[in-house]
Each structure stands twice: as C-alpha cells, then as structure tokens.
Amino acid sequence: MRKNRNRVSVALIFVLWGILGIFFLLPETALAQDRIPACPPLGKTLKMIKPLREMNWANDTISVLVAFPATFRGTGRNEIVDNVFALTPLLERLRQVRAGFSEDTVRIVHIGDSHVRGHIYPRTAGALLAETFGAVSYTDMGVNGATCLTFTHPERIADIAALKPELLILSFGTNESHNRRYNTNLHYNQMDELVKLLRDSLPDVPIILTTPPGSYESFRQRKRRRTYAINPRTAIATETIHHYARNHNLVVWDMYEVVGGKRRACTNWTEAKLMRPDHVHYLPEGYILQGTLLYQALIKAYNDYVSR
Structure with missing residues (x-):
C-alpha cells in the first residue's frame, strides 16, 4: 500500500x-x-480617412488682390451681381476641375464689340482663369462697331451654340451709347432679342452682361481743333443693362462702376494714360487691366461660393 x-x-x-x-x-x-x-x-x-481635399473644402478659396493704377480715384467694388445664383453650376465645375475631380474642360464664350475684337481684354481673363483652374477654354468673338443686333443672325447664334459654352459673357453698350439719338427702350429690346435667341439654343447656360468701360464723344466746330467730352449716355446705357438683367434674372458685371462710374471712370482712364487718341478704345495696358478686373470678379464669386 x-x-x-x-x-x-x-x-x-x-x-x-x-x-x-x-x-x-x-x-x-x-x-x-x-x-x-x-x-x-x-x-x-x-x-x-476622409479625403484631405474634402476636409478643406470650405477653405478652398483663392487669394486675389485688386490693384488699380495709382492715379485711379473713386473706384467701386469689383464684384459680379448674381442675385439668383445663376453662376452656381459654373462655379461648381471650376471647383471640380481645380480639385482634380473632373478632367472635362470648362468652356467660356465671350462675345461683344471692338473691345472684345481686340482680343487682349478677353484673353487676359481667359489666360488667368486657365492658370488658376487648369482646364478652362475661353473663346472670344468680337466685331468692330457691334451692337447686340449684330449677333442676332442665325449663323452667329449657331456658331456660338456649336462651342457648347458653360458660360456666356456679353459685352456691348459702347456703340449703342455713342448714338446721339440713343433710346433706352430700343437698347432694351435689342438686348432682349439677342438673349432670347441665345436662350433658345442654350437654355441652361448662365449669361453675364458687362457694362461699357467708359468713353468720350468728339466735337469739332468749324475749323477748330477736335475736342472731347465724356459721353453722358454711357451711364444711361449702363442702367439699361442693369434694368434688363434684373427683369430677366441675368448676371451683371458693372465694369463702368468698378473703374469709377459716372464721376471718375473716364477721368481715371485718361489720367492713367490708358486710352487711345480716339478716346473710345484703349491701349494694351488698359485692356489688360480690364481682363484682370473681370478675372478678379469671377474669383470673388468663386470664393463666395466655396465659402457658403
């Protein structure tokens, strides 16, 4: 055991x-x-793991400094008036392109008179937009001496529609206001005829109406030297453009007011020596300033959109 x-x-x-x-x-x-x-x-x-671009979406603004020549006085706010948010689709497209979420080119078409026909003004704006956002196509179609009626022909409307723009910029008013028999109602109706034709072909495309930059009219009495005086009808034509835009939910960029309006626009241009001897057209530096101002106004609209 x-x-x-x-x-x-x-x-x-x-x-x-x-x-x-x-x-x-x-x-x-x-x-x-x-x-x-x-x-x-x-x-x-x-x-x-939220994407970095999405996290900073609200802060995706672009720094821009509005700089006028030193001689400019009494300038206005450089902004686009868009009370109905018509530019929202375009601004969203620009944001998508800038963020790299879209490879499709944003197409802008700018039509107008001799200021556009000279190319420098629109192409300055286009080049700056392309530099900022990348895939931006900016096409200008200008005609010397043009009014709104100049583009109301079917072939011109077809040419514009063929470009498939996502934004239309219309720059008229200088030649309308140089007619000493200028008529507000006639100007209003001519704008309406052009816009209706464009709307028929491009119903969903936002339209920006710009105002004239300012000009003089000339006088000569007998054999005396030609003299120049500020064209008083520019301010009336500008108000007609605003009136039409308000009634038809269009967007306005008032370049006339930006550079000084009725009081200072023409004086600012001449004191800065940016106008040609005819006191209607501008030197290249003047048109570069106009294009830069349009670009800056578009950037401000973009910044306001991404900050909402």
Whole structure:
C-alpha cells in the first residue's frame, strides 16, 4: 500500500512539474494579448480617412488682390451681381476641375464689340482663369462697331451654340451709347432679342452682361481743333443693362462702376494714360487691366461660393 502511495505521489509531482514547465516555456506574446491595439470600429475608421481635399473644402478659396493704377480715384467694388445664383453650376465645375475631380474642360464664350475684337481684354481673363483652374477654354468673338443686333443672325447664334459654352459673357453698350439719338427702350429690346435667341439654343447656360468701360464723344466746330467730352449716355446705357438683367434674372458685371462710374471712370482712364487718341478704345495696358478686373470678379464669386 505504501509503495502504491509513493508511486502516486511521484507521478503527481512529475505531472505538476510538466505543467509548470509548459507554463514558463510559453512565448511572452501568448500571455500579453491585451498589449495588441484593438481594431477600431469600421465607422470610425472610414471617418478618419476622409479625403484631405474634402476636409478643406470650405477653405478652398483663392487669394486675389485688386490693384488699380495709382492715379485711379473713386473706384467701386469689383464684384459680379448674381442675385439668383445663376453662376452656381459654373462655379461648381471650376471647383471640380481645380480639385482634380473632373478632367472635362470648362468652356467660356465671350462675345461683344471692338473691345472684345481686340482680343487682349478677353484673353487676359481667359489666360488667368486657365492658370488658376487648369482646364478652362475661353473663346472670344468680337466685331468692330457691334451692337447686340449684330449677333442676332442665325449663323452667329449657331456658331456660338456649336462651342457648347458653360458660360456666356456679353459685352456691348459702347456703340449703342455713342448714338446721339440713343433710346433706352430700343437698347432694351435689342438686348432682349439677342438673349432670347441665345436662350433658345442654350437654355441652361448662365449669361453675364458687362457694362461699357467708359468713353468720350468728339466735337469739332468749324475749323477748330477736335475736342472731347465724356459721353453722358454711357451711364444711361449702363442702367439699361442693369434694368434688363434684373427683369430677366441675368448676371451683371458693372465694369463702368468698378473703374469709377459716372464721376471718375473716364477721368481715371485718361489720367492713367490708358486710352487711345480716339478716346473710345484703349491701349494694351488698359485692356489688360480690364481682363484682370473681370478675372478678379469671377474669383470673388468663386470664393463666395466655396465659402457658403
């Protein structure tokens, strides 16, 4: 009996010894699983890997400094009046292109009179937009001496529609206001005829109406030297453009007011020596300033949009 008990005791000692040996030989990691970080919940993981561009979406503004020549006085706020948010689709497209979410080119078409026909004014704005956003196509179509009626021919409307613009900019008013028999109602109706034709072909495209930059009219009495006086009808034509835009939910960029309006626009241009001798057209530096101002107004509209 004693021998059997001794054998059992010895066996138990070996069993216990074996268990303790296995316990101490186990790797440390098997005894410390709590040190391994637990996987975060799926929802939390997705929230943390939010794209950087989306996180900074509200701050995706563009710095722009409005700089006039030192001689300019009494300038106005350089902004686009868009009370119905007509430019929202265009501004969203620009944001998508700038963020790299779209590779489609944003197409802008600018039509107008000799100020546009000279190319420098519209192409300055277009080049700056392309530099800022990348894929921007900016096409200008200008005609010397043009009024709104000049573009109301079917072939011209077809040419504009074929470009598939996402924004139309209409720059008229200088030649309308140079007619000493200028008539507000006639000017209003001519704008309406052009806009209706464009709307028929491009119903969803936003339209910006711009105002004239300002000009003089000339006088000559007998053999005396030709003299120049500020054209008083420019201010009336500008108000007619605003009136039409308000009645038809269109967008306006009032360049006349930006550069000084009735009080200072023409004086600012001449004192800065930016007008040609005819006192109607501008030197290249003048048109570059006009294009830069249009670009800056569009950027302000863009910044207001992305900040909303």
